[in-house]
Amino acid sequence: MYRCEHFAIHELVPPGVFAARGEKGWELLDERLLTALDRLRTRFGPMTVNNYYWGHEREWSGLRTPDSPFYSPFSQHTFGRAADCLFSKWSAEEVRQEILANPADSDFVLIGSVELGTSWLHFDVRNCDRVKQYHP
Ligand SMILES: [Zn+2]
Numbered sequence: 193m194y195r196c197e198h199f200a201i202h203e204l205v206p207p208g209v210f211a212a213r214g215e216k217g218w219e220l221l222d223e224r225l226l227t228a229l230d231r232l233r234t235r236f237g238p239m240t241v242n243n244y245y246w247g248h249e250r251e252w253s254g255l256r257t258p259d260s261p262f263y264s265p266f267s268q269h270t271f272g273r274a275a276d277c278l279f280s281k282w283s284a285e286e287v288r289q290e291i292l293a294n295p296a297d298s299d300f301v302l303i304g305s306v307e308l309g310t311s312w313l314h315f316d317v318r319n320c321d322r323v324k325q326y327h328p
């Protein structure tokens with residue numbers, strides 16, 4: 193089983209899932225997503241997905257369950273295949289352009305899709321002709 197090197201499970205699942213499943217939460221997330229997150233963290237430095245564990249507001253940026261105000265039945269977040277990321281040293285747009293300019297780079301090769309025009313980086317590991325781009 194793959195566990196992230198750079199993220200704790202509470203950074204990737206919402207509070208209710210963390211309370212109910214704890215470390216078993218890793219089983220709810222696609223290992224390609226987890227691998228891609230570690231590669232982005234290694235390349236771009238500190239980054240945030242969920243931060244509720246430390247008293248901040250983000251709790252739906254990884255896995256989403258039906259009680260989320262952002263829930264959508266076919267969202268990649270619903271299937272544990274998506275993350276919304278903020279970077280400390282890079283803007284989302286800078287990271288997005290790096291990915292789109294270098295889709296075959298080993299750091300990005302698992303990324304299937306990115307959202308355009310957002311102040312965060314949404315990426316996911318969906319099955320598609322990559323790198324798929326779309327507006328949310
Ligand atoms: Zn997203």
